[in-house]
Amino acid sequence: MEPDNDVALDIIITNVVCVFKTRCHLNLRKIALEGSNVIYKRDFGKVLMKLRKPKITASIWSSGKIICAGATSEEEAKLGARRLARCLQKLGFKVKFTEFKVVNVLAVCTMPFQIRLPEFTKSNRPLASYEPELHPAALYRIKDIKATLQVFSTGSITVTAPNVQFIATAVEQTYPLVFECRKIHI
Amino acid sequence: MASTSRGDALALPKVQCPNHPEALLVEDYRAGDMICPECGLVVGDRVIDVGSEWRTFSNDKAAKDPSRVGDAQNPLLNGGDLSTMISKGTGSASFDEFGNSKYQNRRTMSSSDRAMLNAFKEITNMSDRINLPRNIIDRTNNLFKQVYEQKSLKGRSNDAIASACLYIACRQEGVPRTFKEICAVSRISKKEIGRCFKLILKALETSVDLITTGDFMSRFCSNLGLPKQVQMAATYIARKAVELDLVPGRSPISVAAAAIYMASQASAEKKTQKEIGDIAGVADVTIRQSYRLIYPRAADLFPPDFKFDTPVDKLPQL
Numbered sequence: 001m002e003p004d005n006d007v008a009l010d011i012i013i014t015n016v017v018c019v020f021k022t023r024c025h026l027n028l029r030k031i032a033l034e035g036s037n038v039i040y041k042r043d044f045g046k047v048l049m050k051l052r053k054p055k056i057t058a059s060i061w062s063s064g065k066i067i068c069a070g071a072t073s074e075e076e077a078k079l080g081a082r083r084l085a086r087c088l089q090k091l092g093f094k095v096k097f098t099e100f101k102v103v104n105v106l107a108v109c110t111m112p113f114q115i116r117l118p119e120f121t122k123s124n125r126p127l128a129s130y131e132p133e134l135h136p137a138a139l140y141r142i143k144d145i146k147a148t149l150q151v152f153s154t155g156s157i158t159v160t161a162p163n164v165q166f167i168a169t170a171v172e173q174t175y176p177l178v179f180e181c182r183k184i185h186i
Numbered sequence: 187m188a189s190t191s192r193g194d195a196l197a198l199p200k201v202q203c204p205n206h207p208e209a210l211l212v213e214d215y216r217a218g219d220m221i222c223p224e225c226g227l228v229v230g231d232r233v234i235d236v237g238s239e240w241r242t243f244s245n246d247k248a249a250k251d252p253s254r255v256g257d258a259q260n261p262l263l264n265g266g267d268l269s270t271m272i273s274k275g276t277g278s279a280s281f282d283e284f285g286n287s288k289y290q291n292r293r294t295m296s297s298s299d300r301a302m303l304n305a306f307k308e309i310t311n312m313s314d315r316i317n318l319p320r321n322i323i324d325r326t327n328n329l330f331k332q333v334y335e336q337k338s339l340k341g342r343s344n345d346a347i348a349s350a351c352l353y354i355a356c357r358q359e360g361v362p363r364t365f366k367e368i369c370a371v372s373r374i375s376k377k378e379i380g381r382c383f384k385l386i387l388k389a390l391e392t393s394v395d396l397i398t399t400g401d402f403m404s405r406f407c408s409n410l411g412l413p414k415q416v417q418m419a420a421t422y423i424a425r426k427a428v429e430l431d432l433v434p435g436r437s438p439i440s441v442a443a444a445a446i447y448m449a450s451q452a453s454a455e456k457k458t459q460k461e462i463g464d465i466a467g468v469a470d471v472t473i474r475q476s477y478r479l480i481y482p483r484a485a486d487l488f489p490p491d492f493k494f495d496t497p498v499d500k501l502p503q504l
Contacts, residue, residue: 116431118396121396130396132397134365134380136437
C-alpha cells in the first residue's frame with residue numbers, strides 16, 4: 001500500500017538549543033549577586049539564568065560562552081539569546097552578540113497508527129537499534145543529516161537534529177519505513 | 187604422538203620412494219620407518235622417535251602428567267607468550283631469615299597484555315558465578331580481544347567492557363541473559379553496561395537478534411521449580427500474547443514473567459508475583475501491569491491441551 005503523502009503530520013518543536021559568544025570575560029560572581037533569576041553552580045563553574053518571557057534557561061560561563069535552551073522555535077531562541085545579552089549588558093559587561101548558532105532542535109511527531117517495533121528494527125538493520133530492556137523506543141539514526149529518531153510503539157516519534165529543515169527531512173524519510181510496520185486494527 | 191616433520195631450510199637429501207618420487211611418505215613411529223603409501227616400500231628406517239620418553243598410565247586424567255610443563259597455551263588470545271615465571275617456593279629452603287621468601291620477584295609476563303589477562307580472569311570469574319559453559323567464555327574472550335585491540339573504547343573501564351562482552355556473547359550463542367542477571371555478577375551498573383554494549387556493537391559493526399520471551403522460559407521456570415507442563419504453557423502464552431500484540435511496548439522479560447504467573451496460577455503449582463519478580467528481576471507491579479493486559483484474552487492464550495487446576499474464569503484478577 002502506498003503511503004499517503006497528503007496526510008499532514010504535525011511536527012511540534014519542543015526544544016531549541018543554541019550557543020553564542022559574548023566576546024568578553026564575564027564575572028560570574030557579580031552576575032550571581034546582582035542578576036535576577038540566577039542560580040550559581042560553583043562546582044560546575046557556570047551561572048544559570050532563567051528568563052520568563054521566552055521561557056529559556058541559559059548556562060553562562062566566565063569565558064563568555066553561553067548555551068541557551070528551552071525555546072520553542074528558532075526565532076524565539078534568537079530573541080531569547082538577544083534578551084539575555086541585553087540583561088548582561090545592563091549588569092555592566094561589554095557584551096557583543098556574536099557567533100549565534102542553533103545546535104540542536106528537538107521535535108515530537110505523532111503517527112495516526114501504532115507501530116510494530118521488532119518488525120521495524122529487523123527491516124532497518126544497521127541504522128535502527130531496539131533494546132527493550134534499556135529503553136522502550138527504537139533508535140533510528142540518519143547519518144548524513146545527523147538526525148536521531150526515537151520511535152515508540154504508540155506511534156509517537158521524537159526527532160533531534162541540528163536544525164528544523166533536517167527534522168522535516170528526517171520525518172519525510174522515516175514515514176514510509178514506519179508506515180510499512182504499522183499495526184492494523186483487526 | 188606422531189613425530190613432526192619440519193621442512194628444513196637447508197637442502198638436505200629428501201628420502202623418496204624410488205618408484206613413486208611424488209608420493210608423500212607416511213611415518214610409522216612404532217617401528218621407526220617411513221613407508222611409501224603407494225607400494226608399501228619401507229624407504230627410510232631407524233627414524234628417531236621424538237615422542238615422550240615414557241608412557242603415562244594414570245587412572246585420573248590430567249592430574250600430573252610428567253611429560254608436560256606449565257599451563258595449556260592459549261595462542262589465540264595471548265599472542266604466544268613463552269616467558270618464564272618464578273613461582274612462590276615450597277619447603278623451608280626458599281624462605282630467608284625473616285620469613286620473607288627469597289626470589290620474590292615474579293617476573294612480569296607480557297606487560298602489554300596484562301590488562302587483557304586481568305579481564306579474562308574477571309570474565310571467567312563472572313561466568314562461573316552463573317555457570318556459563320566454556321563456549322560462551324571463549325566467545326566473550328574473543329570479543330574482548332577484538333574490542334581491546336581496536337582501542338576505540340579505551341577510556342571505558344575494562345570491567346564494564348568485559349561485562350558487556352559477556353552479555354553480547356550470551357546473546358550471540360542464543361541463550362541471552364538479562365542485563366540484570368549480568369549486573370548481579372558484575373560490579374558495574376546496568377546503565378554503564380548498556381552504554382558499553384551499544385558502543386561495542388558500533389565498534390565491531392555487528393548487531394544482535396532481538397530477545398524473545400521463549401529464551402528465558404526454561405531458566406526462570408526451573409529456578410521456580412515449575413513442572414514441564416507449566417513451562418510449556420507459559421511459553422505458549424507468552425508467544426501468543428506477542429503474536430496477538432496484546433502487550434505493545436512491554437519488555438519481553440515482563441511479558442514472560444506475566445505469562446509464567448498466569449500459567450502457574452492455572453496449575454497446581456501457584457507462585458506469587460513477588461517470587462516470580464525476584465527470579466526474573468522485574469518489579470511485581472510490572473508483572474501486574476502486563477498481567478492486566480493479557481488477562482482479558484486468557485482463554486485464547488492457553489495451549490489447547492492444558493490441564494487446568496484452576497479454571498480460566500477463576501484466575502486471579504489484579
